[in-house]
Amino acid sequence: MCIxxxxxxxQQVFLNLILNGIEAVxxxxxxxxxxSREGESAVLKISDTGTGIPQEMLEKIFEPFFTTKPGKGxxxxxxxxxxxxxxxxxxxxxxxxxxKGTIFTLAFPAV
Known part of the structure; x- marks a missing residue:
């Protein structure tokens, strides 16, 4: 399976998600x-058993300058x-x- x-x-994507997971756990x-391969997509899941993200923050986590860790980053x-x-x-x-933790799921067109 390739993309x-x-x-x-x-690499920056994977590093960002894994480092966030390391901080959380x-x-x-x-x-x-x-x-995994799901239909025409290559799927990558990065999950952690860390602190999790409160539901009210989930919609904002992809916004620039939003952080769940004030004073860090x-x-x-x-x-x-x-x-x-x-x-x-x-x-x-x-x-x-x-x-309980967090799961990031990435799906890319598979080759």
Whole structure:
């Protein structure tokens, strides 16, 4: 399974999501990365067992300068991530439950 894309940009997407997961789980959680093919899409899921994102914040996490971590970072990582995914004709979705973790699902046209 392959996707076409700019390797450095896609690496930035994966790095942003994995680093966010690392921050969320701290020293005691798990991050899982999985891939699959669903129809004509290559799907990547990055999930963590971290603190989760409150539901009222989920709609805002892809907005520039929005952060769930005041005082840490500029709030641009997920906004940039979404732009890169969309530039590669992909989609990004997030599911989260406070106290249980977060799942980011990325779908790209498969080659």
């Amino acid at each position: 076409f894309g700019e390797p450095n940009q896609l 701290g020293n005691s959680g798990t991050i899982t990365v999985s891939t 500029a709030g641009l990582g997920l906004a940039i991530t979404k732009k890169i995914v969309e530039a590669h004709k992909g989609q990004i979705k997030v599911e989260s439950e406070a106290g």
